[in-house]
Amino acid sequence: MKRKKLTISTFLFSALGLIVMFKIFIYVIEHFVFQVTGENGLKVDESDLNIAFVIVVVLLLIRISYVIVKDKMVSANKVKYTNINVEETSESFACAECGKKVSEKVRDYCLERQNKFAGQVYCYDHQKMIST
Numbered sequence: 001m002k003r004k005k006l007t008i009s010t011f012l013f014s015a016l017g018l019i020v021m022f023k024i025f026i027y028v029i030e031h032f033v034f035q036v037t038g039e040n041g042l043k044v045d046e047s048d049l050n051i052a053f054v055i056v057v058v059l060l061l062i063r064i065s066y067v068i069v070k071d072k073m074v075s076a077n078k079v080k081y082t083n084i085n086v087e088e089t090s091e092s093f094a095c096a097e098c099g100k101k102v103s104e105k106v107r108d109y110c111l112e113r114q115n116k117f118a119g120q121v122y123c124y125d126h127q128k129m130i131s132t
Contacts, residue, residue, distance in 0.1 A: 095122050
């Protein structure tokens with residue numbers, strides 16, 4: 001059986017569940033066991049547990065916001081590439097440097113690497129020149 005990969009989100013969620021279970025366990029011990037036995041002076045210090053709870057909640061919120069922002073960025077990129085006009089599509093099959101016709105695969109490769117090719121399409125020979 002293949003073991004599932006433990007992601008940051010599932011680890012934080014598991015840690016949060018564990019801390020909540022510890023807090024419930026301490027509450028049950030203090031309010032039911034100690035009161036039944038008449039041991040009123042016994043109190044469990046929960047300060048470390050409370051600090052851990054706050055830290056895990058903050059980390060989980062940061063992780064959730066990171067995933068949401070990353071998803072929005074990916075969907076914005078998809079929208080940007082799907083809004084290419086027909087005129088742009090026919091022109092983008094040619095190399096911006098030499099005018100040589102390129103395949104759709106080469107065009108997609110160049111357009112996916114905006115930082116490297118500045119939104120231009122280049123043939124294979126000119127791509128090597130730009131990368132150096």
